[in-house]
Amino acid sequence: MTPSAKQRRAIQELVGIPFARAARGPVSFDCLGLTLEGLALLRPDLELVDPWAELGAKWLTGWRPGAGEHFPAGFVRVELAELECGDVLLVGHDRGAFPSLTHLDLVLWGGLILRTRKKTGATIEPLSRILRRRGSERPLGAMRPPAEELAT
Numbered sequence: 001m002t003p004s005a006k007q008r009r010a011i012q013e014l015v016g017i018p019f020a021r022a023a024r025g026p027v028s029f030d031c032l033g034l035t036l037e038g039l040a041l042l043r044p045d046l047e048l049v050d051p052w053a054e055l056g057a058k059w060l061t062g063w064r065p066g067a068g069e070h071f072p073a074g075f076v077r078v079e080l081a082e083l084e085c086g087d088v089l090l091v092g093h094d095r096g097a098f099p100s101l102t103h104l105d106l107v108l109w110g111g112l113i114l115r116t117r118k119k120t121g122a123t124i125e126p127l128s129r130i131l132r133r134r135g136s137e138r139p140l141g142a143m144r145p146p147a148e149e150l151a152t
Helices: 005-012 031-042 049-060 127-131
Strands: 076-078 088-093 100-107 112-117 121-126 137-144
Touching: 005 031, 031 100, 031 112, 088 127, 100 137, 112 127, 121 127, 127 137
Parallel strands: none
Antiparallel strands: 076 137, 088 100, 088 137, 100 112, 112 121
C-alpha cells in the first residue's frame, strides 16, 4: 500500500509521544497501542478493536510463530523478506522451541518502521536496523492485515 501525504503526516505526528506500559493513547502508547494507532491511520477500513485487545495479552505471554490462532481474523503470516507498508513486525526472544513475543513494530513506507521505546517514546527508524539484529531480541516474523475491500 502507498499511504497518502495526509496519512504520512499523521504518522509523523506520533513521533515523540512517550511510552507507557499498557497505554493506548493519545498522550502515551505502548507498542501495541502505537501499532493500533498507526494501523488505524494507514488502514481506516480495518476493525481492530476487539481482536487486538485479546491478542495483546496472548502475545505478551508467549507467541508461537506460525500458530494461526494467535493472528487476528484475516491477518496472514508474511516472510520478513516480503514486508510491505502496513505489516506488523513481531519482535521477541528466540528461545528454541519457545519463542516469546515482546514487541511490535509497524512497517511504514521507504524501509521505515514506527516503534516505541521506554527511553525515546514513538520513533520512526530504519527497518534494516531491526532486521539485522541477531541477539536475544530480534524479529520473529510478521503479519499482514487483510486486503482492503473495494467498494462495488
